[in-house]
Amino acid sequence: MEATYELLSSQPFLAGLTPAQLDKLSYWTRKSTFHAGTRLFEEGQRADRFWLLREGHVTLDTHVPGQGTQIVETLGPHAVLGWSWLFPPYRWHFSASAVETTLAVELDGPGVRDLCARDHELGYELMRRFVEVVVQRMQATRVRLLDLYRMPS
Amino acid sequence: MTPLRYRVRRRLTETADTVTLVLDPVDEPIVAPLPGQFTMMYAFGVGEVPISVSGHADGGIVHTVRAVGAVSRAVAGARTGDVLGIRGPFGTDWGVPPGGDLVVLAGGIGLAPLRPVIRQAVARRARFGTVAVLIGARTPADLLYPHEYATWRAAGLDVRVTVDRADMSWTGHVGVVTTVLGALPVDPAATTAFVCGPEVMMRFAARALVDRGVPPAAVRVSLERNMRCGVGLCGHCQLGPLLVCRDGPVVGWDRAAPLLAVKEL
Amino acid sequence: MSTLLRSLGPLVRALHGQGYRVVGPTVRDGAIVLAELDRADALPYGWGVEAAPGRYRLHRRADAAAFGHAAGPQSWKAFLHPPRSPQWTADRTADGFTVTEAPPDSTRYAFLGVRGCDLRAIAVQDRVLGGADGGYARRRRELFIVAVSCTEPADTCFCASTGCGPAAGPGYDLGLTELVDGDRVRYLVEVGTPAGLELLTQLPTEPAPVDLVEEAAAAVAAAATKMSRALPEGDLRDLLAGSHDAARWDDVAARCLSCGNCTMVCPTCFCTTVEDVTDVAGEHAERWLRWDSCFDLDFSYLHGGPVRTSTRSRYRQWLTHKLGTWHDQFGESGCVGCGRCIAWCPVGIDITEETRALVTEAEEA
Incomplete structure (x- = not known):
């Protein structure tokens, strides 16, 4: 428990949470390591966890018939991986695999959901952080949607 | 002429x-x-x-x-x-400072005018602190000068490459170039940034750098307008008070920001 | 000391004698245009002009004044900064091509009848185009200017508010004020340069009586009070820099046809584009410089499309440049108050009215 608490308290994503809140979360936390090429999850599977990346990189990808597997985004240190665990139907929208040896902190989805449902203050703090990440990623995605480097017609 | x-x-x-x-x-x-x-x-x-x-x-x-x-x-x-x-x-030049940290941020063909800056940093590496080169392109096949990145890295430059889309054969980063910037350690007081790429990308990148504390005047962007004569005589490249061919293309973000904020200026 | 000239015939002959091509106002196609003059008789003696927003009409005057009219559709830039001029030619060779600069235009012009507004306009274009050692600078160096102060402004004139008239100067070689008494016209002459003095000594002149000098001064001073239009006072550069989002631009854009007439008739508008033309075989190429207008959609073209797609943005560009950013680029205003853009706008858009509306909008904000 001590080790996972330390892991969590060093995550920028969780900066500002109280020791008591971190302590509650640490119950649902474990360290995880992925070797290069490891598939973390597959599109359509049950989404029951998320990760805070510490080292290494993970790609989010999807299979496009005729074009093979396309990478939609690369996530690196300090990034949050996975938010499909937050809402029904709790299924991954994309697949994820480790590009290189990747160290992460893994949190249990149902456990954290249950925590948030019972402790709204912790729930608010976590949701606020998730929303910030989602907004940043959506804005970056919108910029990419503009396809700025394309050949002008 | x-x-x-x-x-x-x-x-x-x-x-x-x-x-x-x-x-x-x-x-x-x-x-x-x-x-x-x-x-x-x-x-x-x-x-x-x-x-x-x-x-x-x-x-x-x-x-x-x-x-x-x-x-x-x-x-x-x-x-x-x-x-x-x-x-x-x-036109104006990038005005590479004699020392300090450099951030070179290029999107697409925007790497072309920045290559002389990178080469200068490689040639005079000891003069500078950290030198980061962030390169964005549409796909891995659209990257310019890819064969030179190894030389730049060998000289001690922090070269980070990202593309908008890629298949699994690409082991590099996928995402907009500004997200790579987010992961870059920046000492705002020591940094001079050079940004070139599509105007929208420059707006996002310059704002992100300013948000990181880099003074707007230390963020230089290269503007593009309809340059015809090159010497400020034909009037085509006006952007508000600027004749971009003469007063630009390189200007500080302190001057560019209010002008690029006006639609159809 | 002022000098009196009883006719312009000797002046035109003396200029011809010195090898100048004399350009001045003359009546053609229902307008007073600027054209090469063979003789002083070609001047528009007895013609007047009635100008209003979107309107320009000639009428017969009761007297024989040659300069009893205000600015016509052309300005002198048509000669100093021609609408179309050759730059260079290129010819294909076995291993590439050669480039040959266009032969220098050695025309020596004498302008007869340059008004205060247009004299300033020439100075304004000097600041923009005179630095480069091209055709403009050459023609300008050789230019002889006979200016004429205005005694009868048109309804569209507002040079008093831009500080360019009605008295012409400085910048002329010789400055005239026309004194009209029925069919009799005389000219009070002021000398501006040694070249002007040298020419004047060749003319049959007489000392001007003091009462005529005073009469001329009073007539010019009275002209300033006859102008019904004025640009607003105050810092127009600041006004326009802060008016990018003004609602008035939408209002004027609903009327503006984006035809570019204002830029063609404006004596300071200098924008150009280049045309590259080739012969049928593709062996010979030519580069021509020609007037362009910021109202043209392609003016701001970048790969992908033009930057200024709306009429609103193009009118805003023109007015903001003319009265605002011209200061940033060239250290002065680009408007001299000639009023041509008002008279020759097909829908009668009035630069003074639009500027005043922007002032009002800024004050109300």
């Missing part, structure tokens, strides 16, 4: 639509260009187009040209031995 003739010494295919031309003067050469300046390149009987300088050496000049219109297609189509016209160099 008549163009001076240059002969294509070498032609390198960079991407499907972009080539790099190494040119030697047939007559007298133009004045040695500074990093960030541009020239007007003339294809016989077709017309003239502004192209940034990507390098110059041995009395020659290097231009990386993307074929986007009739004239640039003709220029990019020049073969070894062909003659093109060149007027210039025109």
Whole structure:
């Protein structure tokens, strides 16, 4: 428990949470390591966890018939991986695999959901952080949607 | 002002639509260009187009040209031995400081005018603190000068590459170039940033740098408007008070931000 | 000391004698245009002009004044900064091409009848185009200017508010004020340069009586009070820099046809584009410089499309440049108050009215 608490308290994503809140979360936390090429999850599977990346990189990808597997985004240190665990139907929208040896902190989805449902203050703090990440990623995605480097017609 | 003739010494295919031309003067050469300046390149009987300088050496000049219109297609189509016209160099330069940290942020063809800055940083590496080169492109096949990244890294530059889309054969980063910036350690007081790419990308990148604490005047962007004469006489490249060919293309974000914020200025 | 000239015939002959091509106002196609004059008789003696927003009409005057009219559709830039001029030619060779600069235009012009507004306009274009050692600078160096102060402004004139008239000067070689008494016209002459003095000594002149000098001064001073239009006072550069989002631009854009007439008739508008033309065989290419207009959609073209797609943005560009950013670029205003853009706008858009509306909008904000 001590080790996972330390892991969590060093995550920028969780900066500002109280020791008591971190302590509650640490119950649902474990360290995880992925070797290069490891598939973390597959599109359509049950989404029951998320990760805070510490080292290494993970790609989010999807299979496009005729074009093979396309990478939609690369996530690196300090990034949050996975938010499909937050809402029904709790299924991954994309697949994820480790590009290189990747160290992460893994949190249990149902456990954290249950925590948030019972402790709204912790729930608010976590949701606020998730929303910030989602907004940043959506804005970056919108910029990419503009396809700025394309050949002008 | 008549163009001076240059002969294509070498032609390198960079991407499907972009080539790099190494040119030697047939007559007298133009004045040695500074990093960030541009020239007007003339294809016989077709017309003239502004192209940034990507390098110059041995009395020659290097231009990386993307074929986007009739004239640039003709220029990019020049073969070894062909003659093109060149007027210039025109405009302001990047104004690389004598020291400090450098952030070079390039999107697409925007890497072309920044290559002289990178090469300068490589040649005089000891003068600078951290030198980060962030490169964004549409796909891995659209990256410019990929064979040079290893040399830049070997010289101690922090080269980070990202593309908008890729398949699994790409082991690099996928995402907009500004997200790579987010992961970069920046000492705002010591940093001078050079940003070049599509205008929207420059707006996002410059704002992100300013949000990180870099003073707006230390964030330099390279503007693009309809440059025709190169010497502030034809009026086409106006952006508010600026004649971009004369007062730009490189300007500080402190000057560019309020102008780029006005639609259709 | 002022000098009196009883006829312009000797002046025109003396200028011809010195090898000048004399250009001045003359009646053609229902307008007073600027054209090469063979003789002083070609001047528009007895013609007057009625100008209003979107309107320009000639009428017969009751007297024989040659300069009893205000600015016509052309300005002198048509000669110093021609609408179309050759730059260079290129010819294909076995291993490339050669470039040949266009032969220098050695025309020596003498302008007869340059008004205060247009004299200033020439000075304004000097700041923009005179630095480069091209055709403009050459023609300008050789230019002889006979200016004429205005005594009868048109309804569209507002040079008093821009500080360019009605008295002409400085910048002329010789400055005239026309004194009209029925069919009799006389000219009070002021000398501006040694070249002007040298020419004047060749003319049959007489000392001007003091009462005529005073009469001329009073007539010019009275002209300033006859102008019904004025640009608003105050810092227009600041006003326009802060008016990018003004609602008035939408209002004027609903009327503006984006025809570019204002830029063609404006004596300071200098924008150009280049035309590259080739012969059928593709062996010979030419580069021509020609007037362009910021109202043209392609003016701001970048690969992908033009930057200024709306009429609103193009009118805003024109007015903001003319009265605002011209200061940033060239250290002065680009408007001299000639009123041509008002008279020759097909829908009668009035630069003074639009500027005043922007002032009002800024004050109300």
